[in-house]
Amino acid sequence: MDRYEIPSHGQLTRFVQLQGGSDDIALSLQPYSQLNLYCVEAEAGQRQVQVDLAEGSRLCLVLLTLHEGRSRLRMHVSLRGCGAEVSLGGAVVGCGEMVAEQDLTVEHCAEGCRSEMLFKQVLGDRSRGYLSGRVLVDEGAQQSESEQTFASLLTSGEARAQALPQLEIYADDVKCNHGATVGKLDDDALFYMRQRGIPEPEACLLLQHAFVEDVLLRIQDEGHRAHFAALVEQRFRGQQSRCSVCQHSCKA
Amino acid sequence: MLEIKNLHAAVEGKAILRGVNLRIGDGEVHVLMGPNGSGKSTLSHVLVGNPRYEVTEGSITFNGKDLLALPPEDRAHEGLFMSFQTPVEIPGVSMTNFLRAALNAKRKYQGLEPLPAQEFLRLLREKRQLVGLDARFMNRGVNEGFSGGEKKRGEIFQMAVLEPTFSILDETDSGLDVDALRTVAEGFQSLRTAKTSALVITHYQRMLDYMRPDFVHVLSEGRIVRSGDLQLGYDIEEKGFEWIVGQSE
Numbered sequence A: 001m002d003r004y005e006i007p008s009h010g011q012l013t014r015f016v017q018l019q020g021g022s023d024d025i026a027l028s029l030q031p032y033s034q035l036n037l038y039c040v041e042a043e044a045g046q047r048q049v050q051v052d053l054a055e056g057s058r059l060c061l062v063l064l065t066l067h068e069g070r071s072r073l074r075m076h077v078s079l080r081g082c083g084a085e086v087s088l089g090g091a092v093v094g095c096g097e098m099v100a101e102q103d104l105t106v107e108h109c110a111e112g113c114r115s116e117m118l119f120k121q122v123l124g125d126r127s128r129g130y131l132s133g134r135v136l137v138d139e140g141a142q143q144s145e146s147e148q149t150f151a152s153l154l155t156s157g158e159a160r161a162q163a164l165p166q167l168e169i170y171a172d173d174v175k176c177n178h179g180a181t182v183g184k185l186d187d188d189a190l191f192y193m194r195q196r197g198i199p200e201p202e203a204c205l206l207l208q209h210a211f212v213e214d215v216l217l218r219i220q221d222e223g224h225r226a227h228f229a230a231l232v233e234q235r236f237r238g239q240q241s242r243c244s245v246c247q248h249s250c251k252a
Numbered sequence B: 001m002l003e004i005k006n007l008h009a010a011v012e013g014k015a016i017l018r019g020v021n022l023r024i025g026d027g028e029v030h031v032l033m034g035p036n037g038s039g040k041s042t043l044s045h046v047l048v049g050n051p052r053y054e055v056t057e058g059s060i061t062f063n064g065k066d067l068l069a070l071p072p073e074d075r076a077h078e079g080l081f082m083s084f085q086t087p088v089e090i091p092g093v094s095m096t097n098f099l100r101a102a103l104n105a106k107r108k109y110q111g112l113e114p115l116p117a118q119e120f121l122r123l124l125r126e127k128r129q130l131v132g133l134d135a136r137f138m139n140r141g142v143n144e145g146f147s148g149g150e151k152k153r154g155e156i157f158q159m160a161v162l163e164p165t166f167s168i169l170d171e172t173d174s175g176l177d178v179d180a181l182r183t184v185a186e187g188f189q190s191l192r193t194a195k196t197s198a199l200v201i202t203h204y205q206r207m208l209d210y211m212r213p214d215f216v217h218v219l220s221e222g223r224i225v226r227s228g229d230l231q232l233g234y235d236i237e238e239k240g241f242e243w244i245v246g247q248s249e
Ligand SMILES: Nc1ncnc2c1ncn2[C@@H]1O[C@H](COP(=O)(O)OP(=O)(O)O)[C@@H](O)[C@H]1O
Pocket: B011, B012, B016, B034, B035, B036, B037, B038, B039, B040, B041, B042, B043, B052
């Protein structure tokens, strides 16, 4: 198991490229520390992550899943100290036979903590995306706030998405919201763009990019954000160049 | 410029257009009127190639080309533009990026290089001022959170940027107040040349005043049942459609 600790009042921004294989990671944020973690999962792997946040600490995680295999991520975040905050953002761009499974739990153990999950998946070909997000508010974790948003966009008739936001609340003074949507590319928007002369593959690309953009906007640092945006675009173009079953018959 | 012959079209298996014939020459403006549901928007969508609408019979040629053989984007590159009766909202795609993609795709079709960024932004500013569209709309999603009137201004703004040779205005005047209509109509007129033509769908006299069309046509139940000059438009504005629709059967 790899252990990392952010010392009290420390601030750190890290970009990590996750390799294949299996990982077991423990992260610990000491009081009032802050970690911005931007991860790209370019190779499929089995990952287990445990995060502990102490009083007043903050974690912002953005995870981009772009591999071509079968991956599984299990993450458990414990908000242990008062006023700790976690923001989890994820974008999955699936093609081929990719299967991405993400199982996230955020546990509010102390008072006045906030958690946010924003996960988007764009699934083409025969790819599969499974998202399960659980927010657990312990007894005594009053004034907890949580928000869970899962959205999936299917760009092929054979892709499948599943998104299950769940709430388990044992405290009474809490504000928790959750929502999940599954949709396909908006035909009216596509046609509107084509009428203006934008070729169909380009129009698909713009719509897909718009779909995941709010996840990328979680990345504060402009350099990293541009890098992530470029990776996503590359992936969309790769997806198009091979898509045989795309319902929009784009000829990239 | 445009010639429609015996055009039949269906939507969701239901026949809507039932033999439309229409010729529009270079530099001409034609107004199309007709009761709600007569097929005016259907005709517009068929012209620009919306895949929802199925052409079951007939032909359309545009500057000598078989329009029906072209995908919508190529029709746009050939000079066709439609101001939508209901412009579509595209959250997350800014007007600037949208128009950059559209304009550069057209330039590519014409064998030109993309427009340099500075020139592109200058072009947007100039055209925005032409139709009185505020700068703040450029960085928002296309039509996202625009009011009805702002969307219609936005359509003519896009038209100004893309410089089509044939424009279809599908009830662009509805949703605009008197002042906005004047700005938009004047903007439209300033873009006209001896080579540009338009098909304007409207119900209102004010639009007839501004457009000064060469011809006015009445569509009823999927056919053009009467054609005339501007006076026909004023007669309809005054008396409604019943007297024409009734006679035509
Ligand atoms: N996208 C569509 N789906 C289903 N029916 C449609 C669609 N568009 C038009 N129609 C039908 O076609 C007929 C003509 O509509 P339309 O062309 O919009 O008329 P107009 O513009 O003259 O009011 C109406 O009966 C309408 O319900």
